[in-house]
Amino acid sequence: MSHPATTGPKLRLDAVRKTFTVPRSGAEVVAVETADLAIEAGEFLTIVGPSGCGKSTILNMLAGLELPTGGTVAMDGRKITGPAAERGMVFQDYALFPWKTVFENIEFGLRYGPHGKGLSTAERRSRVARCVELVGLGGSEQKYPHELSGGMRQRCGIARLVANEPDVLLMDEPFAALDAQTRIILQEELLRIWGETGDRAERRTVVFITHAIDEAVFLSDRVVVMSAHPGRIIEILDVDLPRPRTDATRTRPEFQALSQTIWNLIRDEVYRAATAAGSAGGAGD
Amino acid sequence: MSTTRWPRYFILPVALIVLWQLWGMTLPARSRAPVPLDVLASAVELVASGRLPMAILQSLGRVGLGFLVAGAIALVLGLLMGFFRPVERNLDPIIESFRPVAPIALLPLAILWLGTGTPAAVFIVAYAAFFPMIVNTIAGVKGVERRLVQAAQTLGVPQLTILRTVVLPAALPSIFVGVRVAMGLAWMSIIAAELAVGSKGGGGGSGGVGEMMFVFYAYYIELDSIVVCMIAVGLVALAIDHGLRWLQRWLMPWAEQYR
Numbered sequence: 001m002s003h004p005a006t007t008g009p010k011l012r013l014d015a016v017r018k019t020f021t022v023p024r025s026g027a028e029v030v031a032v033e034t035a036d037l038a039i040e041a042g043e044f045l046t047i048v049g050p051s052g053c054g055k056s057t058i059l060n061m062l063a064g065l066e067l068p069t070g071g072t073v074a075m076d077g078r079k080i081t082g083p084a085a086e087r088g089m090v091f092q093d094y095a096l097f098p099w100k101t102v103f104e105n106i107e108f109g110l111r112y113g114p115h116g117k118g119l120s121t122a123e124r125r126s127r128v129a130r131c132v133e134l135v136g137l138g139g140s141e142q143k144y145p146h147e148l149s150g151g152m153r154q155r156c157g158i159a160r161l162v163a164n165e166p167d168v169l170l171m172d173e174p175f176a177a178l179d180a181q182t183r184i185i186l187q188e189e190l191l192r193i194w195g196e197t198g199d200r201a202e203r204r205t206v207v208f209i210t211h212a213i214d215e216a217v218f219l220s221d222r223v224v225v226m227s228a229h230p231g232r233i234i235e236i237l238d239v240d241l242p243r244p245r246t247d248a249t250r251t252r253p254e255f256q257a258l259s260q261t262i263w264n265l266i267r268d269e270v271y272r273a274a275t276a277a278g279s280a281g282g283a284g285d
Numbered sequence: 286m287s288t289t290r291w292p293r294y295f296i297l298p299v300a301l302i303v304l305w306q307l308w309g310m311t312l313p314a315r316s317r318a319p320v321p322l323d324v325l326a327s328a329v330e331l332v333a334s335g336r337l338p339m340a341i342l343q344s345l346g347r348v349g350l351g352f353l354v355a356g357a358i359a360l361v362l363g364l365l366m367g368f369f370r371p372v373e374r375n376l377d378p379i380i381e382s383f384r385p386v387a388p389i390a391l392l393p394l395a396i397l398w399l400g401t402g403t404p405a406a407v408f409i410v411a412y413a414a415f416f417p418m419i420v421n422t423i424a425g426v427k428g429v430e431r432r433l434v435q436a437a438q439t440l441g442v443p444q445l446t447i448l449r450t451v452v453l454p455a456a457l458p459s460i461f462v463g464v465r466v467a468m469g470l471a472w473m474s475i476i477a478a479e480l481a482v483g484s485k486g487g488g489g490g491s492g493g494v495g496e497m498m499f500v501f502y503a504y505y506i507e508l509d510s511i512v513v514c515m516i517a518v519g520l521v522a523l524a525i526d527h528g529l530r531w532l533q534r535w536l537m538p539w540a541e542q543y544r
């Protein structure tokens with residue numbers, strides 16, 4: 001494991017601002033307005049907010065896929081200037097390589113990236129095989145992504161990330177396209193893979209994006225609530241629910257109370273966005 | 286109704302050929318209109334003597350060579366131009382200014398530089414094949430889902446490796462469209478070039494199917510043989526395209542939509 005340069009947080013956003021220039025009109029869109037956030041090592045942090053509030057933009061800046069227009073984004077005290085194997089990502093639309101089998105997809109980072117350097121072919125294969133088992137894809141290794149269900153595709157996406165052993169796992173609405181049952185199963189599996197039942201020090205840092213409040217509460221140590229126009233962090237809430245989280249977690253009064261609190265924070269915004277989308281054609285994805 | 290299906294599809298073509306033959310038989314004996322039976326006789330002779338197969342092989346060899354040269358250059362340049370904006374900005378004006386010049390228009394230059402033999406023919410083929418391939422390669426690279434590139438980037442894969450392992454396979458269906466168009470153009474151009482170079486009595490001709498047609502036209506006035514050559518050229522083009530489609534399915538078993 002890499003050693004932090006400082007004893008500070010794993011990830012840090014410092015007065016981060018991000019604007020986009022709309023190509024034709026030249027108009028400026030403020031996607032994220034002065035965000036400050038410190039994410040601790042081993043923490044499971046979730047960002048919720050209405051569509052278009054800048055969640056993906058923040059995650060892309062953490063990944064290094066976008067650079068902030070103002071302020072700094074840093075990992076272990078070092079400024080993030082581009083994508084790297086230390087910060088892996090899972091995408092809502094899976095982004096699997098269609099010409100590669102499940103096994104080859106999961107092997108991809110180790111085969112072509114820096115984290116596989118020094119592994120023999122046999123070592124690499126056995127690590128991939130372990131990840132296949134970890135996400136329950138045993139028996140589908142030789143299938144192509146188009147032969148898989150949505151849930152299986154996302155298992156493959158998660159395995160591809162986990163096999164590469166990044167320090168930080170970035171997940172952009174990974175379960176949004178799945179049906180409700182699959183979603184619940186994958187939430188629990190994700191927590192298991194993250195190491196919920198194991199030693200705290202063994203856990204990786206996870207930044208997870210969702211627009212589903214129950215999902216955020218169920219998974220997280222902390223929930224960041226954002227609002228749109230401009231995208232701002234309006235609240236950061238601790239989730240004091242015991243781990244491991246189970247079905248019973250969802251019925252606890254604290255779970256329901258926290259979900260309600262978050263809903264109250266963004267309700268007005270969601271309504272406003274929904275009606276504005278009807279009249280003004282609405283931005284966002 | 287019938288037990289086998291194929292006769293239905295052949296009714297019209299066969300009827301047309303029979304009509305053509307009947308019409309030809311009403312003409313005076315030494316008219317120049319080719320009729321099917323004469324064409325068939327001529328085809329048998331040309332194939333049996335090995336002249337036509339040899340000529341086709343020679344033309345095909347040139348197409349293959351010119352095609353490989355053009356393909357290699359177009360692939361490398363196209364990948365770089367599609368992926369790295371500055372490369373495109375610098376090279377695009379050059380490529381676009383050559384693109385409207387028809388391959389056959391370069392023939393005089395090619396002959397002056399390279400003579401009338403294989404090098405000039407290969408040059409014409411390569412020139413003809415280059416543009417559809419580079420244009421489709423660039424379009425294919427630009428059409429690659431950004432997500433796939435980002436997925437590789439967040440796994441820490443270096444840019445040039447991404448170009449090879451993500452962009453190239455993702456762009457392959459589009460590249461193949463270019464390959465098929467280019468192959469058709471290359472085959473047309475080689476026949477045109479060989480025809481245009483023609484043949485001088487004592488050698489110095491271009492060789493290939495095109496020269497063969499020229500000889501039948503200019504020296505023997507054998508229309509039947511020319512028709513045989515035309516049909517052969519068409520059949521070869523058809524066979525090449527089928528071969529490429531098969532190759533496409535074999536190379537890209539995942540690309541269901543291109544079946």
Ligand SMILES: Nc1ncnc2c1ncn2[C@@H]1O[C@H](COP(=O)(O)OP(=O)(O)O)[C@@H](O)[C@H]1O
Nearest residue numbers: 020029031051052053054055056057283284285
């Ligand atoms: N590449 C871009 N160009 C222009 N505007 C963008 C771009 N990416 C995002 N935006 C805008 O920034 C805002 C935040 O987008 P995003 O981060 O995708 O929101 P979310 O993920 O919360 O739905 C939206 O208004 C969106 O339209």
Ligand SMILES: [Mg+2]
Nearest residue numbers: 055056057285
């Ligand atoms: Mg988003």
